[in-house]
Amino acid sequence: MFLNNPIDITAIDQIFNRMLETITSSKDDIFIISEQSRRSFDEMRKELEYIRAQLSQIITESDVLERRTQLARQRLVTVSKAFDQFSEEQIREAYESANDLQVQLSINQATEKQLRERRDDLERRLRALEETIERAEHIVNQVNVVINYLTADLKNVAPALENAKMKHEFSIQIIEAQEEERKRLSREIHDGPAQMLANVLMRTDLIERTYREKGIDRALEEIASLKVNVRNALHEVRRIIYDLRPMALDDLGIVPTLRKYLSTVEEYNPGIRINFVSNGAERRIPSNYEVSIFRLVQECVTNSVKHGKTHEVWVKIEWLKSAVNIVVKDNGVGFDRNIVKEKSFGLIGMRERVDLLKGSMQVESEPNKGTIMLFKIPLAI
Numbered sequence: 571m572f573l574n575n576p577i578d579i580t581a582i583d584q585i586f587n588r589m590l591e592t593i594t595s596s597k598d599d600i601f602i603i604s605e606q607s608r609r610s611f612d613e614m615r616k617e618l619e620y621i622r623a624q625l626s627q628i629i630t631e632s633d634v635l636e637r638r639t640q641l642a643r644q645r646l647v648t649v650s651k652a653f654d655q656f657s658e659e660q661i662r663e664a665y666e667s668a669n670d671l672q673v674q675l676s677i678n679q680a681t682e683k684q685l686r687e688r689r690d691d692l693e694r695r696l697r698a699l700e701e702t703i704e705r706a707e708h709i710v711n712q713v714n715v716v717i718n719y720l721t722a723d724l725k726n727v728a729p730a731l732e733n734a735k736m737k738h739e740f741s742i743q744i745i746e747a748q749e750e751e752r753k754r755l756s757r758e759i760h761d762g763p764a765q766m767l768a769n770v771l772m773r774t775d776l777i778e779r780t781y782r783e784k785g786i787d788r789a790l791e792e793i794a795s796l797k798v799n800v801r802n803a804l805h806e807v808r809r810i811i812y813d814l815r816p817m818a819l820d821d822l823g824i825v826p827t828l829r830k831y832l833s834t835v836e837e838y839n840p841g842i843r844i845n846f847v848s849n850g851a852e853r854r855i856p857s858n859y860e861v862s863i864f865r866l867v868q869e870c871v872t873n874s875v876k877h878g879k880t881h882e883v884w885v886k887i888e889w890l891k892s893a894v895n896i897v898v899k900d901n902g903v904g905f906d907r908n909i910v911k912e913k914s915f916g917l918i919g920m921r922e923r924v925d926l927l928k929g930s931m932q933v934e935s936e937p938n939k940g941t942i943m944l945f946k947i948p949l950a951i
Contacts, residue, residue: 604706611699618692625685632678639675642668711753766803770796824860825852825887828867832885839875843882850889855949862923863887863896863947869916870898870943878902878941896945904935920945 642664649656649664656664773796781789819827825848832844854860867885874880880902888895917933920943924931927947935941 600706600709604703607699607703607706611696611703614692614696614699618689618696621685621689621692625682625689628678628682628685632675632682635671635675635678639668639671642671766799766806770799770803773799819860819864820857823852823854824863827860827864828885828887831864831868832871835871835875841881842875844871845882845884847885848887848889852889855894859894859927859947859949862927863894863945865923866896866920866943866945867898869920873916874898874900874902874941878904880940892949894947894949896943896947898943899940901940904937904939904941906937907933907935 646664646668649661773792777789777792777796780792829846832846836842836844871883871885874883878900880900882901884897884899886895886897886899888897921931924945924947929945929947932944933941934944
């Protein structure tokens with residue numbers, strides 16, 4: 571009955587886009603609040619460390635003053651009991667010393683009280699800020715899942731309605747995999763280029779101060795050092811972009827792209843040798859197949875390098891008439907699939923990717939005997 575009614579696809583698209591823009595804008599606002607809270611948290615934490623150091627120092631001083639004050643009081647009691655045995659100068663000195671020490675002790679105690687109050691207030695505010703940051707990150711993650719759901723799946727609703735096809739399978743594991751990838755990318759950018767660029771910003775202030783205080787030669791030395799940091803940040807950005815999707819994949823195809831990628835991995839991981847072989851008649855295949863094959867090899871090689879502690883990796887692609895076989899082998903530490911790795915998110919992600927292509931995947935590994943990953947991807951003739 572619903573499908574017999576006229577459907578304004580343009581109106582559905584407009585509503586969808588406005589809804590997506592609103593959600594994205596709200597997510598950006600939450601992210602800004604989170605970042606502002608994080609900056610405030612860092613500033614407050616530094617202030618708390620300073621206050622604690624001052625408080626420790628003032629407590630030590632107060633302890634010393636209290637002992638000196640007690641001694642001064644004892645001296646004053648002695649003078650008072652034997653008033654006629656001391657000179658006027660000695661009596662006045664005893665009274666003034668006791669009074670001065672008491673004043674200093676009172677000032678220190680007042681300062682200590684203020685510092686304690688400030689410390690307690692900062693600790694309370696830090697706890698509240700930390701809760702705010704955690705809630706904001708949780709909300710951002712939830713919004714990311716919603717946005718991913720909308721962009722990855724619901725955009726297909728309008729064409730589906732237009733073609734009178736309402737069949738669609740939703741996979742929560744795919745959504746979680748995409749969300750994990752976004753979180754990983756966010757962490758990489760935050761821990762890599764973002765930190766480097768923040769350091770560059772601080773270094774520029776240092777260069778200005780160096781130029782004013784120590785002259786142009788020292789400033790030029792700082793600039794030379796700064797160029798190294800900028801070059802490293804640029805390298806990190808390029809690496810992240812390449813990990814997202816190598817541009818050569820669309821232009822050159824899977825074999826040249828893999829050859830370049832494996833050469834780059836070998837270059838940036840001294841001591842690791844990667845052997846690559848492509849057998850059979852190489853040819854271009856649909857983009858989604860090329861991307862999937864690249865990601866499978868990338869995941870296997872990354873696991874071998876990062877977790878397998880391998881010294882040598884072999885990657886082989888075999889081109890058949892109706893399928894592509896992929897073998898990735900290493901001589902690393904291996905693993906016991908029955909104990910740990912069957913629940914590995916990387917293995918689950920690869921298996922899901924292979925299943926989407928109606929292919930097969932086989933894992934062979936034992937502790938201290940390396941790992942072999944075998945994939946067979948059928949091709950539509």
